[in-house]
Amino acid sequence: MTSELHRAFSRFLSPAEILALSPELLVDQRRRFTATPDIILQPHTVEAVQNVMRHCFAHRIPVTPQGGNTGLCGAAVAQSGVLLNLAKLDKIRETNPADNSITVEAGAVLQRVQEAAGQAGRFFPLSLASEGSCQIGGNIACNAGGLNVLRYGAMRDLVLGLEVVLPEGTLVSHLQPLHKNTTGYDLRHLFIGSEGTLGVITAATLKLFARAQTTATAWVTLPDIESAVRLLTLTQGSFAERLCSFELVSRFALELSSAFSRLKKPDDGEWHILLELSDSLDSPDLTDRLAEFLYQNGFENSIIAQSEQERRDLWTLRENISASQRHLGTSIKHDIAVPIAAVATFVRECSAALAQKFDGIRIVCFGHLGDGSLHYNTFLPDILSNEAYSYEDAVNDVVYEHVLRHNGTIAAEHGIGIIKNQRLPAVRTPAEIALMRAIKAHLDPHNIMNPGKLLP
Amino acid sequence: MTSELHRAFSRFLSPAEILALSPELLVDQRRRFTATPDIILQPHTVEAVQNVMRHCFAHRIPVTPQGGNTGLCGAAVAQSGVLLNLAKLDKIRETNPADNSITVEAGAVLQRVQEAAGQAGRFFPLSLASEGSCQIGGNIACNAGGLNVLRYGAMRDLVLGLEVVLPEGTLVSHLQPLHKNTTGYDLRHLFIGSEGTLGVITAATLKLFARAQTTATAWVTLPDIESAVRLLTLTQGSFAERLCSFELVSRFALELSSAFSRLKKPDDGEWHILLELSDSLDSPDLTDRLAEFLYQNGFENSIIAQSEQERRDLWTLRENISASQRHLGTSIKHDIAVPIAAVATFVRECSAALAQKFDGIRIVCFGHLGDGSLHYNTFLPDILSNEAYSYEDAVNDVVYEHVLRHNGTIAAEHGIGIIKNQRLPAVRTPAEIALMRAIKAHLDPHNIMNPGKLLP
Numbered sequence: 038m039t040s041e042l043h044r045a046f047s048r049f050l051s052p053a054e055i056l057a058l059s060p061e062l063l064v065d066q067r068r069r070f071t072a073t074p075d076i077i078l079q080p081h082t083v084e085a086v087q088n089v090m091r092h093c094f095a096h097r098i099p100v101t102p103q104g105g106n107t108g109l110c111g112a113a114v115a116q117s118g119v120l121l122n123l124a125k126l127d128k129i130r131e132t133n134p135a136d137n138s139i140t141v142e143a144g145a146v147l148q149r150v151q152e153a154a155g156q157a158g159r160f161f162p163l164s165l166a167s168e169g170s171c172q173i174g175g176n177i178a179c180n181a182g183g184l185n186v187l188r189y190g191a192m193r194d195l196v197l198g199l200e201v202v203l204p205e206g207t208l209v210s211h212l213q214p215l216h217k218n219t220t221g222y223d224l225r226h227l228f229i230g231s232e233g234t235l236g237v238i239t240a241a242t243l244k245l246f247a248r249a250q251t252t253a254t255a256w257v258t259l260p261d262i263e264s265a266v267r268l269l270t271l272t273q274g275s276f277a278e279r280l281c282s283f284e285l286v287s288r289f290a291l292e293l294s295s296a297f298s299r300l301k302k303p304d305d306g307e308w309h310i311l312l313e314l315s316d317s318l319d320s321p322d323l324t325d326r327l328a329e330f331l332y333q334n335g336f337e338n339s340i341i342a343q344s345e346q347e348r349r350d351l352w353t354l355r356e357n358i359s360a361s362q363r364h365l366g367t368s369i370k371h372d373i374a375v376p377i378a379a380v381a382t383f384v385r386e387c388s389a390a391l392a393q394k395f396d397g398i399r400i401v402c403f404g405h406l407g408d409g410s411l412h413y414n415t416f417l418p419d420i421l422s423n424e425a426y427s428y429e430d431a432v433n434d435v436v437y438e439h440v441l442r443h444n445g446t447i448a449a450e451h452g453i454g455i456i457k458n459q460r461l462p463a464v465r466t467p468a469e470i471a472l473m474r475a476i477k478a479h480l481d482p483h484n485i486m487n488p489g490k491l492l493p
Numbered sequence: 494m495t496s497e498l499h500r501a502f503s504r505f506l507s508p509a510e511i512l513a514l515s516p517e518l519l520v521d522q523r524r525r526f527t528a529t530p531d532i533i534l535q536p537h538t539v540e541a542v543q544n545v546m547r548h549c550f551a552h553r554i555p556v557t558p559q560g561g562n563t564g565l566c567g568a569a570v571a572q573s574g575v576l577l578n579l580a581k582l583d584k585i586r587e588t589n590p591a592d593n594s595i596t597v598e599a600g601a602v603l604q605r606v607q608e609a610a611g612q613a614g615r616f617f618p619l620s621l622a623s624e625g626s627c628q629i630g631g632n633i634a635c636n637a638g639g640l641n642v643l644r645y646g647a648m649r650d651l652v653l654g655l656e657v658v659l660p661e662g663t664l665v666s667h668l669q670p671l672h673k674n675t676t677g678y679d680l681r682h683l684f685i686g687s688e689g690t691l692g693v694i695t696a697a698t699l700k701l702f703a704r705a706q707t708t709a710t711a712w713v714t715l716p717d718i719e720s721a722v723r724l725l726t727l728t729q730g731s732f733a734e735r736l737c738s739f740e741l742v743s744r745f746a747l748e749l750s751s752a753f754s755r756l757k758k759p760d761d762g763e764w765h766i767l768l769e770l771s772d773s774l775d776s777p778d779l780t781d782r783l784a785e786f787l788y789q790n791g792f793e794n795s796i797i798a799q800s801e802q803e804r805r806d807l808w809t810l811r812e813n814i815s816a817s818q819r820h821l822g823t824s825i826k827h828d829i830a831v832p833i834a835a836v837a838t839f840v841r842e843c844s845a846a847l848a849q850k851f852d853g854i855r856i857v858c859f860g861h862l863g864d865g866s867l868h869y870n871t872f873l874p875d876i877l878s879n880e881a882y883s884y885e886d887a888v889n890d891v892v893y894e895h896v897l898r899h900n901g902t903i904a905a906e907h908g909i910g911i912i913k914n915q916r917l918p919a920v921r922t923p924a925e926i927a928l929m930r931a932i933k934a935h936l937d938p939h940n941i942m943n944p945g946k947l948l949p
Contacts, residue, residue: 133832133834134726135722135725135726135832135833135834136832136833136834136865137729158730179675180675180679182673186672186673187672190650190672191672191673191675193679194646194650203924207922207924209922209924209925213832213900213902214832214833215830215831215832215864215865215901215902215905216642216643216646216647216830216864216865216866217638217642217647217830217861217864217865217866217902217905217906218830218902218904218905219635219636219647219686219902219904219905219906219907219908219909220902220903220904220909220917220920220921221686221909221917221921221925221926221929221947221948222683222686222687222691222928222929222932223636223649223682223683223685223686224925224928224929225682226679226681226682226683227678227679227682227683229679230675230677230678230679231678235678246733246734247729247733247734266591269591270590270591273593273703274614275774276774277702277703277773277774278702278703278734278773279773279774317733317734317735318731318732318733318735374671374672374673374674375671376589376591376592376669376670376671377591377592377670378589378591378592405673408671408672408673409592409671409672409673410672410673444669445671446669446671446673446674446675446676447676448674448675448676449671449673449674449675450673450675451675452675453675453676453677461676461677464676465676465677466663466665468659468663468665469665469677469680470677471935472678472680472932472935472936473677473678473680475931475932475935476678476928476931476932476935479927479928479931479932480928491677492677
């Protein structure tokens with residue numbers, strides 16, 4: 038099969054566009070899944086993507102698009118056929134400051150897009166821990182979230198136009214910078230968050246914003262989550278959209294990250310908030326106003342970053358939480374969100390229910406409290422890594438029951454992939470899943486686009 | 494037919510839910526189209542909407558949802574069957590300041606939603622000339638734009654969750670305040686902008702923002718559109734997202750509105766910009782900074798509103814443009830957008846082409862320059878009202894040719910309805926229109942939802 042595929046694709050791809058089956062592209066970010074494609078293709082042009090799709094459509098060969106391979110739900114793990122790596126489609130095609138837009142190809146690494154926006158005197162707000170390697174196409178395909186959603190929205194809110202190769206090879210291009218355009222059903226939003234199951238995103242026009250001229254950053258230590266929610270409400274009341282990040286860190290998460298990062302803990306305490314204000318205009322008193330605000334409202338266990346280095350250290354403590362857990366073994370991760378008013382109750386009740394059912398379970402709770410979005414990772418004691426996943430369903434049953442009780446979501450910003458698709462019927466109605474299937478069947482009648490992902 | 498329908502619906506609707514065929518609901522806002530439904534229903538509950546849809550689905554009766562009847566493209570003009578007026582589904586169900594959200598029913602008038610947000614200490618930014626009578630359901634169904642898109646986005650960007658009755662009567666409800674939620678294909682965005690062709694929107698959860706504490710408003714007179722675009726770029730450079738409105742008014746548009754409004758013109762000149770800055774925090778020097786900015790950059794023909802009354806008068810001049818044109822006769826209207834960098838060229842070239850082809854044509858050009866979105870209304874001389882529309886295609890051919898040459902859109906914020914659906918193939922590819930038809934056919938297999946609208 039593989040050599041036959043190799044011969045077939047060699048007819049219209051250059052040798053450099055056909056890759057060896059290397060582990061770094063096959064093993065997923067969490068080292069949980071290993072892809073088993075028959076071939077890895079890395080097209081250098083959009084036309085090559087079209088040719089690949091035409092061939093695969095004609096021959097019913099499955100295709101799994103892959104960006105930076107930083108996904109956490111297995112959406113880019115190819116089970117057979119073609120693993121379609123987009124890394125070489127990485128041009129910054131155009132920056133357009135007048136329309137506050139930038140047009141980039143799918144393989145452009147997020148950090149490069151941020152930098153290109155900066156060079157044009159603008160700001161691209163999507164920011165997440167893997168920004169040095171994740172790619173824009175993957176960010177769009179899974180509707181990535183991250184640290185700045187509170188102020189600027191998720192990836193979905195940042196896409197003005199898309200260029201997509203449909204399963205049968207047709208190119209549909211709407212790379213347009215218009216902020217107002219209503220001509221028929223909005224198909225762009227179908228592809229955003231579709232995890233490679235409807236077509237291959239090859240480029241996008243993205244929204245840009247003004248750069249922050251002033252930033253103020255604080256670390257606040259609190260006795261309970263109720264206080265953190267109170268701080269959120271007060272901060273929004275006093276600073277409105279100047280608040281761009283409001284991150285929650287539990288005592289255990291801070292201990293892990295502090296040891297891993299070799300940075301001392303800002304303070305002891307059960308819960309911590311890292312919050313950041315920014316202003317696109319020069320605002321020399323912003324830090325003083327934040328300090329005064331925290332003092333006046335009784336949040337005395339607070340540290341205000343006094344230099345860029347101090348600010349970066351605080352952010353390192355937040356961003357290293359994921360990496361610092363690895364030595365604990367295999368975690369059963371959750372990417373959930375609940376309404377702000379329900380966060381405290383959710384955390385208290387869910388933790389108690391887990392502790393009761395799973396003796397000695399340890400929970401690393403952190404995340405984007407400003408969006409009600411939590412990473413709620415659980416570690417079972419004395420369980421070997423390869424055994425942990427056998428408890429996944431039982432742990433998930435408890436967590437998701439509490440999430441749904443509070444009208445939350447089981448997938449806030451990481452997507453569905455292969456680890457949650459069987460849970461989709463718990464959050465979407467039969468009518469909705471039927472419509473999703475109809476859309477999929479129309480665009481991809483032979484089910485070649487990333488089969489087995491997203492849909493149950 | 495009508496009395497038979499009356500008997501049938503009387504079985505599950507109260508007498509108050511079946512209305513007489515009154516002209517105010519049948520004649521559209523522009524007095525161009527007269528609806529010819531067999532019956533007008535005005536359900537008082539979501540269950541009643543479901544019952545209506547179940548009956549209509551079973552009996553293949555066409556249904557046209559209607560909001561405030563302020564649409565400009567004929568999307569709510571029923572040609573037969575049921576005109577489904579949503580005005581009595583008008584509850585503000587819940588305001589949720591912690592999540593910055595509000596849940597309202599489809600028939601709630603936009604201004605009431607703005608007021609309810611204000612009472613909760615928040616701001617709902619959608620704002621347009623008909624806000625005193627248009628309804629949220631219609632705003633969502635046509636993805637309304639208006640005056641604050643530059644800062645806050647269009648209606649699409651303001652919807653967190655929807656409640657929809659599908660054509661066969663099923664209720665799909667996702668009235669959720671979560672700002673991050675990615676669980677399968679995004680169907681919400683299919684209904685936003687679908688103009689009643691996929692189902693009946695009965696309620697929505699909308700995003701709220703912080704209220705402005707400071708506003709600064711200026712009227713700037715300019716010799717040409719190039720200067721207006723230069724002013725836009727400079728204003729965004731200096732005030733970033735504080736700039737929330739940037740409205741263009743031509744000399745002719747100002748003359749009409751000034752006479753109609755009985756307000757004197759702020760200045761003489763070819764082109765005018767009404768711009769407004771706002772800050773969600775107290776910012777006492779904002780007006781001074783705006784004045785200084787305009788002076789420093791050489792925009793000396795400027796008036797800064799010194800009181801709320803002066804500010805309101807300037808806005809009245811802008812908002813009355815539409816109403817003030819009516820005595821000129823019937824206009825062939827355009828609701829277009831082009832990239833900012835192309836606006837000046839577009840206006841100059843398109844006006845010249847129209848003048849050459851249609852002797853004596855008059856153009857009322859105004860709109861939301863900050864979004865590249867223009868209302869470009871044309872009046873043919875010595876043409877009786879009922880004759881004007883016979884020139885519509887010929888005028889549109891010229892205008893749309895210029896719009897498309899600059900990668901613009903023929904429908905920025907008013908929708909497609911029945912006046913532009915035959916133009917859809919000019920802006921959407923066959924593959925896209927085929928997908929739209931497949932979605933429509935799946936949800937509405939008997940084509941009962943607003944037949945003849947939106948799709949060509």
